[in-house]
Amino acid sequence: MTHRLFALPILAACALVACGGGNDDVRVDTTPEAQRPQDTRLFxxxxxxxxxxxxxxxxxxxxxxxxxxxxxxxxxxxxxxxxxxxxxxxxxxxxxxxxxxxxxxxxxxxxxxxxxxxxxxxxxxxxxxxxxxxxxxxxxxxxxxxxxxxxxxxxxxxxxxxxxxxxxxxxxxxxxxxxxxxxxxxxxxxxxxxxxxxxxxDTELFDYFAAYQTAAQQEAGLPATSWPPANWNTIGPQVQARLFSSFPGGSTPTAAAVPTAQGQRLKAIVQNLTGGTRPLFDFAYAGALQATVWGVFGRDGKLQGILNEDVNTSRDTVFQFDANAALTSDEQAFNATIFRVQATPDANRLRRxxxxxxxxxxxxxxxxxxxxxxxxxxxxxxxxxxxxxxxxxxxxxxxxxxxxxxxxxxxxxxxxxxxxxxxxxxxxxxxxxxxxxxxxxxxxxxxxxxxxxxxxxxxxxxxxxxxxxxxxxxxxxxxxxx
CATH class of the missing domain: 3.40.50.1820 (Alpha/Beta hydrolase fold, catalytic domain)
Structure with missing residues (x-):
């Protein structure tokens, strides 16, 4: 198999603009593309x-x-x-x-x-x-x-x-x-x-963050009612304290993430969100990356100005407490009641x-x-x-x-x-x-x-x-x- 470097040919006009039925009916969309916060930043x-x-x-x-x-x-x-x-x-x-x-x-x-x-x-x-x-x-x-x-x-x-x-x-x-x-x-x-x-x-990474956060809030008894929660800076520490008896980066920076009894089910949920039952998950869940993940909670889905609209969604996320794909009655109830993050349609659309x-x-x-x-x-x-x-x-x-x-x-x-x-x-x-x-x-x-x-x-x-x-x-x- 041989692949050589070459520049692709310029796309045909109809691949870049809206084309009508005849050769004399070509309409070019000249509306300027929207500007994002990222476009105005200087580096x-x-x-x-x-x-x-x-x-x-x-x-x-x-x-x-x-x-x-x-x-x-x-x-x-x-x-x-x-x-x-x-x-x-x-x-x-x-x-x-x-x-x-x-x-x-x-x-x-x-x-x-x-x-x-x-x-x-x-x-x-x-x-x-x-x-x-x-x-x-x-x-x-x-x-x-x-x-x-x-x-x-x-x-x-x-x-x-x-x-x-x-x-x-x-x-x-x-x-x-x-x-x-x-x-x-x-x-x-x-x-x-x-x-x-x-x-x-791609953007499903940010869906994972949203799903993890809403599941944590649900398990802590402080469920999300909007996105992002306007009071996350206040309730975030409360959510964490209810679900972990110690946490990396807290008052004892070297502490592992240790779930409370209330937080055990969240651990199972996150295991399934991140790839299912697999070796080393217990070590990972206790590790320092927990603090990194929780550090992105509370944000909207605009990816810090990369997008103008929210791209995050948990609409189709299936939350599970075990390795069995069939949903128990408890899992069905959880999925029916958890807050669902909704993406803005076409937030990450194709561009001209x-x-x-x-x-x-x-x-x-x-x-x-x-x-x-x-x-x-x-x-x-x-x-x-x-x-x-x-x-x-x-x-x-x-x-x-x-x-x-x-x-x-x-x-x-x-x-x-x-x-x-x-x-x-x-x-x-x-x-x-x-x-x-x-x-x-x-x-x-x-x-x-x-x-x-x-x-x-x-x-x-x-x-x-x-x-x-x-x-x-x-x-x-x-x-x-x-």
Whole structure:
């Protein structure tokens, strides 16, 4: 299977405007697109000098840094380049004005294998996947010009791959989705993709936050009656106190999240919202990510100004207290009475000026994709993988999808070895046509097996891993000998 980089042709007029029945009946909608709070925010790319530090112990490289269309970038090309380029998409960088860029965790692996890599800061912060896709694409398209401007004439890349973490995983999956390839202003086709800990359910991540919050309020006896609750700052601490006897980040910052007797049923609800019965969930539910998740409660569905209208909904969420898909009378009563968050219709509609404000990950893919996700991630939960797999099954694209479960309990808590293995598997698949092994993510009995996730978990800690990763992995239940 071979996929080469090329710019897509400009779409036919009828794909961009409303077209009538005859050639002389073409009506162009000239109404200006609405402006969002995000469109008025100012950001500044942080870039000092035109290079960045070399990495010890790797082949010699050329390293270039600069600013492209308002985004900082870094590009690194081995002297003995293999002709292939890897685009790296970073995760959520907060809401500050400074735009910064850093290398991928698998930098050493990429350079040792002869790959060039490039990364953009994006031209905007906040959860702006639209900017992430456009700016990553723009940097890939500018690769040869950047090299030439820095005195190195190279051939166009023979292959361009893309990988990223968290929000960058969303960007990665969106960048290879046909809807976004067609509607992007900077158009490129990647040869393969590796989204890691990615928001593969796009806006369904924010539906999860809404469902978790309304379930917590219901279980605490302080049910929501509007969205977002106008008094969340007041009742939020009360809800938490009724459901947890200790909580990370509270008066004892090192405390685990320990449910009260009243909060036990919420734990079961959240387990089902995040991927169902699976190894390590107890560790994850007690972990520090609980504070991160609760930190987003109380917000509306406009994603801090990325959208003008609310995109959150829990209308179709089925809340369950156990692993049995059949609803008990108690579950039926809970689902009948809980407050349902309603999205504004078309809050994230298709646009005439490029990508949706929150690009979709429809699983409409035509290139190999290998994903990895930690089982205990409470912030971008494992259910994102299940949502994406259902989309792929529905579209008939599962033949291009391999998913791997990793036995970690934090967000993007991978070893470098696990990331490099996933990338290597994708490239070999793309170049040889032999599909690599992965994990089944939809069969409840498989996911619930105590050994689930062992196959692709690699606890080997290398020079580019943090000591914290090694300590966390060592404290988790070990897999049976392979």
């Amino acid at each position: 500044a790319a942080v870039q000092t000098g035109n290079t960045f530090a070399a990495m010890a112990g790797v082949p010699e490289t050329d390293r270039w840094a600069g600013i492209l269309k308002g985004a900082a970038y870094q590009v690194e090309v081995p002297k003995n380049w293999n002709g292939m380029l890897v685009m790296y998409a970073h995760g959520y960088a907060g809401t500050g004005e400074a735009l910064t860029v850093a290398p991928p965790a698998i930098r050493r692996y990429l350079l040792s294998q002869g790959y060039a890599w490039a990364a953009s800061s994006y031209s905007k912060n906040y959860y702006d996947v639209r900017a992430g896709v456009e700016d990553t694409n723009a940097l890939a398209l500018a690769f040869n010009d950047i090299a030439r401007q820095n005195g190195r004439n190279v051939s166009a890349p023979s292959k361009v791959y893309i990988t990223g973490v968290s929000m960058g995983g969303h960007i990665t999956a969106a960048a290879v989705d046909e809807e976004n390839i067609r509607s992007a202003n900077n158009r490129i086709r990647y040869a393969g993709a590796v989204p890691m800990c990615g928001v593969l359910g 000026d490029g990508l949706r404000w929150v690009p979709k990950t429809n699983a409409q893919i035509s290139v190999p994709m290998v994903t990895i996700h930690t089982l205990g991630d409470m912030y971008v939960p494992f259910s994102m993988e299940q949502i994406y797999k259902r989309r792929a099954d529905k579209l008939g694209t599962s033949n291009l999808l391999v998913q791997r479960a990793i036995r970690g309990i934090s967000h993007c808590d991978f070893t470098v070895a696990e990331q490099a293995s996933a990338f290597d598997a994708m490239v070999k698949w793309e170049q040889t046509g032999v599909k690599p092994a992965g994990d089944e993510v939809l069969a409840p009995a498989t996911v619930a097996d105590p050994q689930y996730g062992c196959k692709f978990t690699d606890n080997t800690v290398g020079p580019d891993d943090s000591a914290a990763t090694g300590r966390t992995r060592a404290a988790l239940p070990a897999c049976a000998a392979k």
